[in-house]
Amino acid sequence: MMSDLFGKYGTLFALILIVAAFAVASPGAFGTPGNLINITQQMSLLAIVSVGVTLVMAAGEFDLATASLVSFGGILVMVLFAAGVPAPLAFVIVLMAAGCFGAFSGFIVSHFQVLSFVATLAVGTIVGGVTFMLSDGATLFGGMPPGVRDIARGWTFGLPTLTWWMIGVSVAAWLLLDKIEFGRRLYAIGGNREAARLAGVRIVPNTMAAFALSAMLAALVGMLLTGRIGSANPTGGGGYLLTAYAAVFLGMTVFRDGEANVPGTLVGATIIAVISNGLTILGVSTFLQDIITGSIILAAVLVRRIGKAK
Amino acid sequence: MMSDLFGKYGTLFALILIVAAFAVASPGAFGTPGNLINITQQMSLLAIVSVGVTLVMAAGEFDLATASLVSFGGILVMVLFAAGVPAPLAFVIVLMAAGCFGAFSGFIVSHFQVLSFVATLAVGTIVGGVTFMLSDGATLFGGMPPGVRDIARGWTFGLPTLTWWMIGVSVAAWLLLDKIEFGRRLYAIGGNREAARLAGVRIVPNTMAAFALSAMLAALVGMLLTGRIGSANPTGGGGYLLTAYAAVFLGMTVFRDGEANVPGTLVGATIIAVISNGLTILGVSTFLQDIITGSIILAAVLVRRIGKAK
Amino acid sequence: ADVTILTPYISSIPTNEMAQAFKAEGDKRGWNTTIIDTRNDFGQLASRIEDTVNARPDAIVLISVDHAQVGDQVAAAAAAGIPVVSLDGTAGKDVTVNVTSNNFDLGVMLSEELFKAIGGKGKIVKFYHSAHPGVHQRELGLDEVLKKYPDVRIAAAHFVKVPGPIDDGRIAMENFLRQFGDDIDAVWAAFDDPGIGAELAAESERPDAKFIIMGIDGNAQAVDMIKSCTHFKATLRQDFGKMAAIGAEQLDEVLGGGKVDSGEIYVPAVMITPQTLGVTCN
Amino acid sequence: MLLEVRHLGKRFDGVRALDGVDLSVVAGSVHGLLGENGAGKSTLIKTLSGLVTPDSGEIRVDGALRGIAGVREAEALGFRFIHQELSLVPHFTAVENCFVGRPYPRRGPVIDRAAMRARVEPAARLVAPDLPLDLPAGRMTTGQKQLVEIVRALMTDGARLIVMDEPTASLSDGEAERLHRAVRALAAQGVAVIFISHRLDEVLAICDRYTVLRNGRTTGTGGIVGTTRADLIRLMSGHEERRPAPSAPVAPGRPVLELSDLPFGPSGGSVSLTVREGEIVGLYGLVGAGRSSLLKLVWGARHHAGGRIRIDDVELAPGRIDRRIAAGAAYVPEDRRGEGLVTQRSIADNLAIADLSAVRTHARLPVASARMLSARAMAIRDQLSIKMASPWAKPLTLSGGNQQKLLFGRWSGRKIRLLILDEPSRGVDVGAKAEIHAIVRQLAAQGAAVLMATSDMDELLALSSRVLVMAGGVMTAELAGDDIVPKTIVAAAFAHSDRKEQR
Ligand SMILES: Nc1ncnc2c1ncn2[C@@H]1O[C@H](COP(=O)(O)OP(=O)(O)OP(=O)(O)O)[C@@H](O)[C@H]1O
Ligand SMILES: Nc1ncnc2c1ncn2[C@@H]1O[C@H](COP(=O)(O)OP(=O)(O)OP(=O)(O)O)[C@@H](O)[C@H]1O
Numbered sequence A, B: 001m002m003s004d005l006f007g008k009y010g011t012l013f014a015l016i017l018i019v020a021a022f023a024v025a026s027p028g029a030f031g032t033p034g035n036l037i038n039i040t041q042q043m044s045l046l047a048i049v050s051v052g053v054t055l056v057m058a059a060g061e062f063d064l065a066t067a068s069l070v071s072f073g074g075i076l077v078m079v080l081f082a083a084g085v086p087a088p089l090a091f092v093i094v095l096m097a098a099g100c101f102g103a104f105s106g107f108i109v110s111h112f113q114v115l116s117f118v119a120t121l122a123v124g125t126i127v128g129g130v131t132f133m134l135s136d137g138a139t140l141f142g143g144m145p146p147g148v149r150d151i152a153r154g155w156t157f158g159l160p161t162l163t164w165w166m167i168g169v170s171v172a173a174w175l176l177l178d179k180i181e182f183g184r185r186l187y188a189i190g191g192n193r194e195a196a197r198l199a200g201v202r203i204v205p206n207t208m209a210a211f212a213l214s215a216m217l218a219a220l221v222g223m224l225l226t227g228r229i230g231s232a233n234p235t236g237g238g239g240y241l242l243t244a245y246a247a248v249f250l251g252m253t254v255f256r257d258g259e260a261n262v263p264g265t266l267v268g269a270t271i272i273a274v275i276s277n278g279l280t281i282l283g284v285s286t287f288l289q290d291i292i293t294g295s296i297i298l299a300a301v302l303v304r305r306i307g308k309a310k
Numbered sequence C: 001a002d003v004t005i006l007t008p009y010i011s012s013i014p015t016n017e018m019a020q021a022f023k024a025e026g027d028k029r030g031w032n033t034t035i036i037d038t039r040n041d042f043g044q045l046a047s048r049i050e051d052t053v054n055a056r057p058d059a060i061v062l063i064s065v066d067h068a069q070v071g072d073q074v075a076a077a078a079a080a081g082i083p084v085v086s087l088d089g090t091a092g093k094d095v096t097v098n099v100t101s102n103n104f105d106l107g108v109m110l111s112e113e114l115f116k117a118i119g120g121k122g123k124i125v126k127f128y129h130s131a132h133p134g135v136h137q138r139e140l141g142l143d144e145v146l147k148k149y150p151d152v153r154i155a156a157a158h159f160v161k162v163p164g165p166i167d168d169g170r171i172a173m174e175n176f177l178r179q180f181g182d183d184i185d186a187v188w189a190a191f192d193d194p195g196i197g198a199e200l201a202a203e204s205e206r207p208d209a210k211f212i213i214m215g216i217d218g219n220a221q222a223v224d225m226i227k228s229c230t231h232f233k234a235t236l237r238q239d240f241g242k243m244a245a246i247g248a249e250q251l252d253e254v255l256g257g258g259k260v261d262s263g264e265i266y267v268p269a270v271m272i273t274p275q276t277l278g279v280t281c282n
Numbered sequence D: 001m002l003l004e005v006r007h008l009g010k011r012f013d014g015v016r017a018l019d020g021v022d023l024s025v026v027a028g029s030v031h032g033l034l035g036e037n038g039a040g041k042s043t044l045i046k047t048l049s050g051l052v053t054p055d056s057g058e059i060r061v062d063g064a065l066r067g068i069a070g071v072r073e074a075e076a077l078g079f080r081f082i083h084q085e086l087s088l089v090p091h092f093t094a095v096e097n098c099f100v101g102r103p104y105p106r107r108g109p110v111i112d113r114a115a116m117r118a119r120v121e122p123a124a125r126l127v128a129p130d131l132p133l134d135l136p137a138g139r140m141t142t143g144q145k146q147l148v149e150i151v152r153a154l155m156t157d158g159a160r161l162i163v164m165d166e167p168t169a170s171l172s173d174g175e176a177e178r179l180h181r182a183v184r185a186l187a188a189q190g191v192a193v194i195f196i197s198h199r200l201d202e203v204l205a206i207c208d209r210y211t212v213l214r215n216g217r218t219t220g221t222g223g224i225v226g227t228t229r230a231d232l233i234r235l236m237s238g239h240e241e242r243r244p245a246p247s248a249p250v251a252p253g254r255p256v257l258e259l260s261d262l263p264f265g266p267s268g269g270s271v272s273l274t275v276r277e278g279e280i281v282g283l284y285g286l287v288g289a290g291r292s293s294l295l296k297l298v299w300g301a302r303h304h305a306g307g308r309i310r311i312d313d314v315e316l317a318p319g320r321i322d323r324r325i326a327a328g329a330a331y332v333p334e335d336r337r338g339e340g341l342v343t344q345r346s347i348a349d350n351l352a353i354a355d356l357s358a359v360r361t362h363a364r365l366p367v368a369s370a371r372m373l374s375a376r377a378m379a380i381r382d383q384l385s386i387k388m389a390s391p392w393a394k395p396l397t398l399s400g401g402n403q404q405k406l407l408f409g410r411w412s413g414r415k416i417r418l419l420i421l422d423e424p425s426r427g428v429d430v431g432a433k434a435e436i437h438a439i440v441r442q443l444a445a446q447g448a449a450v451l452m453a454t455s456d457m458d459e460l461l462a463l464s465s466r467v468l469v470m471a472g473g474v475m476t477a478e479l480a481g482d483d484i485v486p487k488t489i490v491a492a493a494f495a496h497s498d499r500k501e502q503r
């Protein structure tokens, strides 16, 4: 029974253990409410990208264009601002443009059955080129309407605004995947494409929708990141690719066996954010941090496997 | 019949078409024997990494530590040189160290059945940290015994030395995967792990061997890269991750449907190398290059899908 | 004339500014310039230089490249009779001319300025990226100056992750502020991006904190922060426009059959502070 | 005594799969292992192959106590297995699949492909002369895959015991016949065979002895001679066989399914056929005859250029399976693992996937309700007597026959106009088969048109009001009424290969 619980929630226990360990090691800094709230802000962008990736992975596919789309979103919104497009319209244009790229990937992957790895890598390369062209390769700064920064900075109702974004996106994605028929279709496609197809699930439109939503979330993160740091860099999203997948894959080991799921992804993103926050606060050097981070992640997934009777 | 051939070899035709197009566009520079031979040299490192990845993917797994291992190989060999270790011994130490990391990943993945994506990302992070520690985060120059540069530079028997490395590694890996029992076992594991297990194939040692070989090839590339450019950077291998997977996935669409295979991987690596060589020679700016590269890769995989009757 | 600009760092601000400035100089002279970037990848850079040599342009411009990192390829260009102009790189026998601000000196200047501003003693946070050889030189400059100031101590050092250096710097600084509270006197940023991140962290976490930030590059966002009387107090601006202009001038000379003035030409850096921007902060 | 199993017990979280099984097998005999779905047959087999470790009891081989810890140990003992679920490497050809996990013939270090083929061919000739040895398994029909598994088990030297878990479930009489001969030949050479099947007639025909399991316990064992079908059923179910009264055949009504000039078959042929309300049309043929392909074409899972498919006068385009479902059509695929079940999802999800609107919290909101999902699963469980722990368990925790019932249950509760069945009772026990047949008849009586491919002659005869026979992708006979006799059917099924031989 005990080992059963461990098998199912091992990675979650690991997270609790990590938090507890840091809280003991550094009660004055790590364990303060202020810092814990700050972690939610630091993890929010990663969490939103990862939730987007979760949608695509529920349908059994990869989207490697994600990172490029984050950069694209940031650059395009700055270009639109600079061109004098009002903020709300600019947001809509960016989301639509990203959605089109996503839908395009989804179409190629599902209609022509090209491996999503190659297809999205190619689309990502194209998006990257477009982003560089838009910005001439430069970091874009200035021209941001003051109201816009506020969507990514400051506090709202007692929590950082970015934390609210994360909460909102996560709840929406969770409803979408776990409560709505659309989600069941995606999981069916991801679990056994052929069986889903023969049971009347329409593969192409559903896959396209998953990719489009994921792309839109990536572009949203690009815009929020721009708001957060006040400028946009054409490779600014590059760091999210592997970390987002790490979060999702970590999450696949929690709650549900081998299925990408939103609560799991959040646990994954939290683990990553907590480790880097905690180690920095403890004053561990960056290089050692890498080694420790890798080891903790391994331990977090192993705990569960070892807990599980073979 | 025609469409059958197209379905099977579409991506290969695409490569031929690409080469022909560049040769016509730039006969004086692209089409010269000198440049074509130079392409084989330029693609050699990517090809070797990709061949290593092919081994792991034949067993149905991912190895995201590959890029870190390339950097690790380059840095460790420089550190050993600087410490006065004789070159041959240094090579052996580097390969062994990388092999251990690989075997470790393989063990975690196969014995504990942790998803290879998380496990190797974690191992890659650890390797990255070790690499940074070894080099103190800096690019390492100098201290290289003159004989060492020669393993990666210059010409041997009428071809660039690096080209010979690529040929040698590819032939060996092809023999390993296609002619020897070991390869059959890997493909059986990759094709249907459960069936292989039911038939008594020993999953753990075979998977460990595949990861270890792949890691050793990555470290070899790290050393060759160091020889080629004369310095080692702790993130120098980063560029190989996505490109190597692109080559392997491109290759999975040639020759054999959906199976990673060495000849296919070479076709994939060639496509990537030819496109960037050709576009550079034609004087296309990087940003446009990205867009064109992405489009050509998409076209190369689609040609085959469209050729294939549904 | 056909001129190909090659660099691994086009999306970093100084490199990009130099490339664009050089292109503008080229346009003035009617050159056909192409920019090739290899996204931080030196293996790729070597290959692209080879391709460029094969395509026989009239000149090659390398930006932010230590020529020793691609020695064979630069030698091949020289052997093919193609002049190689290096901006913000290193001089060498195969390099026609290197126009640069000495990175080591930049590091020294920044450190001296920063240490003076905190009265020669205190705790500093160091943001660095030693994987970039130029940036690494600045760090060595810091080490040199530290020897003269025994009362200055590095309380924390953070290796900045690229891509995404601003947000990485911001997150690290947020965590340092939790760790040290007010016990930080200054932030030493090897390039402006993490310094900008540190300022953003201060704004959200501890707007009343006393520490100051200084960086290198003259990044527009950093200049804006200096002008707004934030914690960001100075940045060393390498004169990219001037470097590009000198590089183009020298190349013009060479293409016309002349000689370069010298194998290495230094362009002094400019310190940007609230004073030089004409604002007074209190 | 080659193999003796005593009081074997095994529990899977709460489910008692084995509850004191006894089994004795002598060399040179064919031993039938029988039991209802979920009785524990496959679990028993897995303990012999080292895939499942029993909780209690003992296994003796040649009188000596053995703990079989893994697949390789079982192989070393001379045990060979055909597991119930097909497990082939999809990219490998038949020849390559036969060598997975086995020593390869080699020349020097290099694999000798010619020798591999040479070692597979004799076994293949014996049981499956038509099997395409160089086709990747992923592109084979279910029946062909089953034949590969059989060839694989028969090919090796040194076998002392061959266990076959429902090897004939997707074979038609022709192939089954060949397998029976091969099994007898093996027994004659002194090899022991454990033969699991729900086709009692074949058990009675080829086995020497039998053992019957019920609820994980041995309820009877003995010699076949003098045993009747009724005896076996009583041991399996605990009661007499209940034969539902054959319902009166329904008069065919309006046409429901109409195929006109649908391109089909190897040589550019085409198919036209009509299935009417109340009709059950049986589709018979040998392995690879093209039945499943035709059904998939009708279902819209494959593309066709030209030809027309109409359901109730509505023309349907290829690829639009959802439209067919909306028009009241239903489909039970042949390969439950590959084409039927989404194994990561719960049983309840699997039962709802084709008709998510049936489990909405509110008719207008596309929100799936957990309560409705579970209620629906429980209703179907009762209707089809599916043995399962909970609606939220994964389908792979069910026995093979119970998994098959899930595919059937998926369509429960809908008004069905057209029912397309591909081997609907594959691996289902005698009682459940009768239940499924009753449901099919009832649906037909309510006005559904049924098109059913089956390899099971009994099933074909029991249900069909009309029989179509295919061979090599071509319709070779259409039989109705008194013409539906096995001899004519089998002759038509072989028509194609006869023609080939004549040429
Ligand atoms: N891995 C498992 N986890 C949980 N329960 C299991 C598992 N495997 C089998 N069972 C249960 O054990 C019981 C026996 O199953 P088994 O597969 O042995 O039946 P069977 O006699 O082979 O039936 P069938 O004729 O349908 O193939 C069933 O109730 C099944 O649900
Ligand atoms: N996915 C596929 N790709 C290529 N060929 C196939 C595929 N599926 C079936 N075939 C071929 O089509 C032919 C008809 O197959 P089909 O599945 O319709 O036969 P069947 O009569 O249902 O046989 P079975 O009883 O084995 O299921 C076979 O010769 C088979 O080799």
Ligand SMILES: [Mg+2]
Residues within 6 Å of the ligand: D041, D042, D043, D084, D165, D399, D400, D401
């Ligand atoms: Mg069974």
Ligand SMILES: [Mg+2]
Residues within 6 Å of the ligand: D141, D142, D143, D291, D292, D293, D334, D422, D453
């Ligand atoms: Mg069939």
